[in-house]
Amino acid sequence: xxxxxxxxxxxxxxxxxxxxxxxxxxxxxxxxxxxxxxxxxxxxxxxxxxxxxxxxxxxxxxxxxxxxxxxxxxxxxxxxxxxxxxxxxxxxxxxxxxxxxxxxxxxxxxxxxxxxxxxxxxxxxxxxxxxxxxxxxxxxxxxxxxxxxxxxxxxxxxxxxxxxxxxxxxxxxxxxxxxxxxxxxxxxxxxxxxxxxxx
Numbered sequence: 001x002x003x004x005x006x007x008x009x010x011x012x013x014x015x016x017x018x019x020x021x022x023x024x025x026x027x028x029x030x031x032x033x034x035x036x037x038x039x040x041x042x043x044x045x046x047x048x049x050x051x052x053x054x055x056x057x058x059x060x061x062x063x064x065x066x067x068x069x070x071x072x073x074x075x076x077x078x079x080x081x082x083x084x085x086x087x088x089x090x091x092x093x094x095x096x097x098x099x100x101x102x103x104x105x106x107x108x109x110x111x112x113x114x115x116x117x118x119x120x121x122x123x124x125x126x127x128x129x130x131x132x133x134x135x136x137x138x139x140x141x142x143x144x145x146x147x148x149x150x151x152x153x154x155x156x157x158x159x160x161x162x163x164x165x166x167x168x169x170x171x172x173x174x175x176x177x178x179x180x181x182x183x184x185x186x187x188x189x190x191x192x193x194x195x196x197x198x199x
Contacts, residue, residue: 005178007107010094029078040067083191087184091176094160099130109174111138114146119167120153124175127163128156140156 040063097105110121121139123131136152143150150165157164162175180187 006105007094009175010090021151025078029074031036038067045159070112079192079196082195083188086191086195087187088095091160091180094176099132101126102161103132103135107135107142108140110150111142111145113165113172113174114143114148114150115165115167115172116147117149117166119143119148119150121150122153122155122157122164122166124159124161125156127161 058164095102121136131152136150139150139152148167153166157175159175160177162177162179164175165172
């Protein structure tokens with residue numbers, strides 16, 4: 001399984017673990033909105049009985065349609081916020097993993113991204129400060145499998161985590177942000193299917 005697939009699996013696993021309470025809260029809010037809309041529709045219905053039957057029915061139907069529309073929008077917004085929160089928590093969990101686990105995942109990504117030729121690995125400043133002593137040697141060994149070589153750059157990148165591989169003038173951005181942005185729709189769809197499989 002590739003490094004990106006591992007990250008995808010971890011993000012989905014984190015989604016399942018962290019979203020239950022947020023999902024319940026969204027459902028509760030949606031139920032409250034629907035209940036309020038029903039109460040308003042009932043109140044409007046009572047008032048409407050004073051008017052002619054035809055006008056009253058049309059008025060109540062419009063009120064119910066508006067309440068339904070508002071409820072659907074509220075549920076969609078709540079789901080969108082839950083998905084954003086789950087992705088943010090998954091990213092946090094990835095970035096805060098123990099150095100041994102975190103850098104093992106980076107090595108897995110390097111194995112998939114390495115090219116022929118001499119290259120450099122550019123890390124974030126925070127990752128460079130906690131890098132295991134054998135990481136550079138292991139990354140170079142992974143690059144050799146692809147017919148190239150890699151060394152740790154003296155530069156740092158303005159990224160939250162992951163790395164950038166530089167081969168001459170070519171940069172391969174394997175930062176966690178770039179990976180999540182590239183596969184954002186896939187992650188969101190997978191989280192949506194995990195949390196709301198009936199939709």
